[in-house]
Amino acid sequence: MSTETHTDPIYVVGGGHAGGEIAFALRQQGYTGPLTIIAEEGHLPYQRPPLSKAYLKGECEASSLYLRQQAAYEKANIDVLLSRRVERIDRAAKQLVLDDGRELKYSKLALATGGRARRMTIEAAARAERANNFHYLRSIDDVIAIRSRFESGKRLVVIGGGYVGLEVAASAITRDVNVTVLEALPRVLARVTAPQMSEFYERVHRNAGVDLRTNIEVTGLDFNEAGDAVTAVHCTGGVVIPADVVVVGIGLLPNTEVAQAAGLDVDNGIVVNEYAVTSDPDIVAAGDCTNHPSTFCGRRIRLESVPNAVEQARVAAASLAGKPKAYDSVPWFWSDQYDLKLQMTGLSQGYDQFVLRGSPDNKSFAAFYLKAGKLIACDAVNRAQEFMVAKRLVAACQAFDPAVLADESVPLKTLAPPVQAAAPQS
Ligand SMILES: Cc1cc2nc3c(=O)[nH]c(=O)nc-3n(C[C@H](O)[C@H](O)[C@H](O)COP(=O)(O)OP(=O)(O)OC[C@H]3O[C@@H](n4cnc5c(N)ncnc54)[C@H](O)[C@@H]3O)c2cc1C
Structure with missing residues (x-):
């Protein structure tokens, strides 16, 4: 059994949307050391949303789902070990054990192990x-x-x-x-x-x-x-x-077993703080596998969405690169069915008022969810432009007059807070 060592290697466990994003974001953050993604599947990191849409219909090739093609990994000097699973993390030795018995020393680790389909429990x-x-x-x-x-x-x-x-x-x-x-x-x-x-x-x-x-x-x-x-x-x-x-x-079950066996805090996901750091300061985690604090929701949540995987991956990379920035985004998601593009922002659980803007009969409308007068979520069907505004309205955590939200003669953008200029990068 060989033990490979490098000066300061970083490994990303899991080659999904979050895993791929962490690796490239790390390079963008200036990390130049050895960097390897270990991916259980036999494909380069790819986007899953088309799996139930265009790809299922046979409208595109598998390689078009890849987030980046092989050449991009070579150019960024990112190694990808495909069809290889991390079986164990030995935190005391700072070492990974792969399914082929290989042992790899790490300096820092990113877990992006995602989730797996929930199995049926009936006997058959x-x-x-x-x-x-x-x-x-x-x-x-x-x-x-x-x-x-x-x-x-x-x-x-x-x-x-x-x-x-x-x-x-x-x-x-x-x-x-x-x-x-x-x-x-x-x-x-x-x-x-x-x-x-x-x-x-x-x-x-x-x-x-x-x-x-x-x-x-x-x-x-x-x-x-x-x-x-x-x-x-x-x-x-x-x-x-x-x-x-x-x-x-x-539904989905988060892949947390390897993290749990390594003694990391796990509770419906690998527990991370707002910087995507786990209970071990040398290990970050991002994507479907994490349970993270959400300022917007005022509680811990685990999300299953591409925007969460990508944005949290960037936060995780920033932490690995020693430039921590807090993850503080409002959940959003989309679903395509027939000629309907549904986009959702916020979380509607616990709402006490439902407001429709437009009519479902026209297949173009927005649904607003309010709780104690405050707007907490919006579902928009075939209303991409209004959805962009709705994201800002929901993020504002403010009270809005339901009658005004419903009134199509009032442009939504007149209700939105001004767009914040991006803070200069330090
Ligand atoms: C059919 C389908 C449709 C979807 N549609 C949408 C949509 O329309 N919009 C949207 O926002 N989201 C959608 N999602 C959800 C979205 O795809 C996920 O939120 C996203 O893929 C999460 O990325 P991730 O990297 O966290 O996890 P994953 O994509 O699950 O990737 C994790 C990877 O890690 C690997 N792995 C796990 N354990 C190990 C290990 N020990 N060693 C090595 N590798 C390991 C897994 O095999 C997997 O390849 C959809 C998901 C599915 C399945």
Whole structure:
């Protein structure tokens, strides 16, 4: 077993959006020492949002998802170890142990281990995972397997009516697949939006031809004789839905096991401070795997979004480079389904007032969420320009008159605080 050492090597564990961004941001921050990304997947860091959208529809190549091509890593002198997993972090020895037994000394470490798809817990799920038409969706490889089954007339059952499940449904319909979506809760997107938004999306999907069912739980699965394919999905109420392919989108579990085993603080994510530093000052973390303090929300949160992965990655890199800056951003996210671009900012949980600007019937509107008079979130559908203003309104944490928010004759930008000039870089 060899132990490789360098003067001051930094390793990034995880080659997703956050991992890729940390490495390049570190170079931008002036770090010139040895820098390596260790990535479990066999691809250069890539963007996942198209996995349930353009890439699933077959509209783009895998390499177009890469955040940067190989040449950019070479130019920046960033090594990428693909298809390699970090099994253990020995903090006392400041050493990583890889799945091929290699031991690597680090001076500092960045954890960007993201998350994995939440597995179904019904008894048949373990058997289904060995079948060739039952899939979770997190990676390029998952999508390659799924979309190869999208043929006209095939029957797709999507389990889970969250963003990923609904995007899969919208993409599959464009390939002439017969789609059924099963959601256990009384409405889709229940955890993240108001009933009015759920209603709107349910209507859009049904109009597109999706058989969308709510309040229905999966209880079992049927298999073919060889046992290598799921043939039907059993649900509460004795409902049986024949299936040629099943895609499960029921959420994400953060990859925290390696951090936890190393003794780092973990609580629904790797616990970091506002500088993205973990409970070990030599280890930072960023992206879906972290639990971080949010000034905006007034509590700790764990986010699953590209903007969070990118912005927190830059904060983590700044800390590694000895130029700490606090992470203080308002959550935002987007989802593309059919001809609808949904953009969301803030977190709507706990809202007590819902205000519509424009009409869902026109497929262009904004929904504002207020709590005790203060604006806490906005969902905008096909309103990109207003969304940019809404981000500033939500970030202002102020009270707004609901009647004015709803009044389309009042331009939103007249309500927004002035844009702050960027502080000079020190
Ligand atoms: C289908 C889909 C659609 C999405 N759509 C949107 C969207 O529209 N908008 C949006 O904002 N967000 C979207 N997201 C979420 C967004 O993609 C994630 O928030 C983002 O990818 C998080 O990046 P990350 O680097 O933190 O984690 P990840 O992308 O999960 O990357 C972590 C990487 O680390 C690897 N890894 C884990 N442990 C180890 C280890 N021990 N050793 C080596 N490697 C390891 C993992 O294999 C993985 O490759 C979507 C996600 C999915 C799956």
